[in-house]
Amino acid sequence: MMKKRILHLLLLLAAGPLAAQQAPAPRPDADSIAYYDALFDDMAEFLDSIAAPRTFFLADVGMSSAYFNYVREGSYDVESRRQATWTPSLGYYHKGGLGLTVSSTLVRSGGTFEPYQYLATASYDYMRKPDFSAGVSFTRYFTRKNLSFYTTPLQNELGAYFSYRKWWIKPAVFASYGWGSRSAYDERAAYIISLRLRPDGITRIETNEKINDFSLSLSVRHDFYKLHFIIPKSSLRITPQVLFTSGTQKFGFNQNANTYGIVRATSLNELVSTQNQSLDDQLYFQPLSLSGMLRLEWSWKGCFVQPQYVANYYFPAGAQNFMGLFRVNVGYIF
Numbered sequence: 550m551m552k553k554r555i556l557h558l559l560l561l562l563a564a565g566p567l568a569a570q571q572a573p574a575p576r577p578d579a580d581s582i583a584y585y586d587a588l589f590d591d592m593a594e595f596l597d598s599i600a601a602p603r604t605f606f607l608a609d610v611g612m613s614s615a616y617f618n619y620v621r622e623g624s625y626d627v628e629s630r631r632q633a634t635w636t637p638s639l640g641y642y643h644k645g646g647l648g649l650t651v652s653s654t655l656v657r658s659g660g661t662f663e664p665y666q667y668l669a670t671a672s673y674d675y676m677r678k679p680d681f682s683a684g685v686s687f688t689r690y691f692t693r694k695n696l697s698f699y700t701t702p703l704q705n706e707l708g709a710y711f712s713y714r715k716w717w718i719k720p721a722v723f724a725s726y727g728w729g730s731r732s733a734y735d736e737r738a739a740y741i742i743s744l745r746l747r748p749d750g751i752t753r754i755e756t757n758e759k760i761n762d763f764s765l766s767l768s769v770r771h772d773f774y775k776l777h778f779i780i781p782k783s784s785l786r787i788t789p790q791v792l793f794t795s796g797t798q799k800f801g802f803n804q805n806a807n808t809y810g811i812v813r814a815t816s817l818n819e820l821v822s823t824q825n826q827s828l829d830d831q832l833y834f835q836p837l838s839l840s841g842m843l844r845l846e847w848s849w850k851g852c853f854v855q856p857q858y859v860a861n862y863y864f865p866a867g868a869q870n871f872m873g874l875f876r877v878n879v880g881y882i883f
Contacts, residue, residue, distance in 0.1 A: 602676045607640040607650075609880030616872070617656065617698040620743055627699075627743045632656055646684070648672040658697075666700065666803070667691040680715040690803050699740040701801045702760055703727035721768045727802050728761040734800075741800070744828050764796030764837065783849035792840040798865060801828060827865040836864045851882045 612635055619628045638652035650670040655662040672686035688706040705728050712721035734741075770790035778785035844857035855878040863870050 602644040602646070602674075604644045605642055605882045607638070607642065607880060607882050609638045609640070609878055611636040611638075611876060611878040613874065613876035615874070618740065618744060619698045620740055627740075630698075635662055642674075646674045646676065648674065665693050665696055668803070681711065681713050683709075683711045685709045688803075692803075694736065699737065699744065701727075701762075701803055702729040702733035702737050703762060703800055703802060704729040704733060706802065718769050718771050721770070723766040723768070725764045725766075725796075725802065726761065727763075727800075729800075731760060734760045741828060760800065762797050762799050762802060763834075764794055764798075764802065766792055766794045768792045778847065780849060783847065786844075786846040786848075788842075788844040788846070790842040790844070792838075792842065794837045794840070795834060796837050797834060798837055799828060827863075827867070838863050852880075853882070854879050 612633065614631055614633050616629045616631050619630060621628055633656075635655040636652060637655075638650055640648060640650040642648040648671070650672070651668070652670075653664040653667045655664045657663075658665075668688055668690050670686055670688040672684060674682060674684035676682045676684075686708045688708070690704050690706070692700050692704070706725060707727075708723060708725045710721060710723040712719060768790060770788055773787040775785040775787075777783060838861055840859055840861045842857060842859045844855065846853055846855045848854075857876050857878075859874045859876070861872050861874065863872065
């Protein structure tokens with residue numbers, strides 16, 4: 550009711566200057582009043598749906614492509630292959646802020662898609678204030694052993710974000726810290742040495758026993774909405790976004806593509822996989838990537854389709870720095 554009154558007031562204020570220049574308009578008929586009432590009701594319902602926290606379950610599957618680094622048999626040479634991936638996930642999110650997501654990533658192997666990594670994420674989002682949102686999350690990765698391509702030895706990831714939503718352009722910051730075990734590092738040592746030989750042909754001596762990485766991302770975005778797109782009670786959201794990421798990049802984070810549920814508050818994308826990955830033993834903070842993203846989301850009665858395209862420029866790579874990535878998520882919220 551308050552939103553309807555505000556919208557009525559805005560229309561009256563906008564009509565004031567015109568009334569001083571034109572003849573008095575006739576009183577709207579009953580059909581016109583009913584039309585505006587229905588419009589106000591739709592807008593109020595839509596604002597509630599995107600702003601008010603609520604409890605929901607999420608079933609989602611994403612399809613994308615990414616580069617995987619394989620070590621050629623009998624040598625330390627690394628070969629990059631672009632392959633399709635599937636990411637099914639299930640999530641539960643309580644209106645109080647607690648959330649739990651389980652997911653897996655499948656890649657083609659031997660003619661069929663097989664899961665190579667599972668993950669579980671526990672999160673808390675503070676979304677009670679209209680001006681900002683914030684949250685923390687912890688993710689545990691379970692990666693299959695004896696894979697033919699490189700995966701990071703980082704097994705745990707702790708993240709935190711803050712997003713300011715009052716401005717037309719919404720800024721956000723996301724920090725992530727990942728760590729793993731020494732045994733996981735030893736299993737991937739040959740792959741890591743191969744990748745570190747890429748930029749300059751020189752490998753450095755590993756003297757730090759700590760297996761960790763840290764990254765910091767800064768993002769700006771804006772959401773455009775269109776109601777009743779194609780069919781009644783549907784909505785279209787168009788989100789252009791720019792993302793800058795810096796970090797240590799000693800081992801690389803687990804680069805799973807984010808799903809609808811994981812990024813419901815920030816819409817942040819982490820560093821996407823690149824054809825020419827570069828890892829560094831020297832633990833120093835450096836620019837990693839600059840990304841531009843365009844995301845579309847069409848939803849209707851809990852169903853959604855979310856195509857997105859990411860153009861990523863990866864700074865540490867000596868060559869082939871640029872990569873484009875297309876991804877689509879399809880899911881249902883209930």
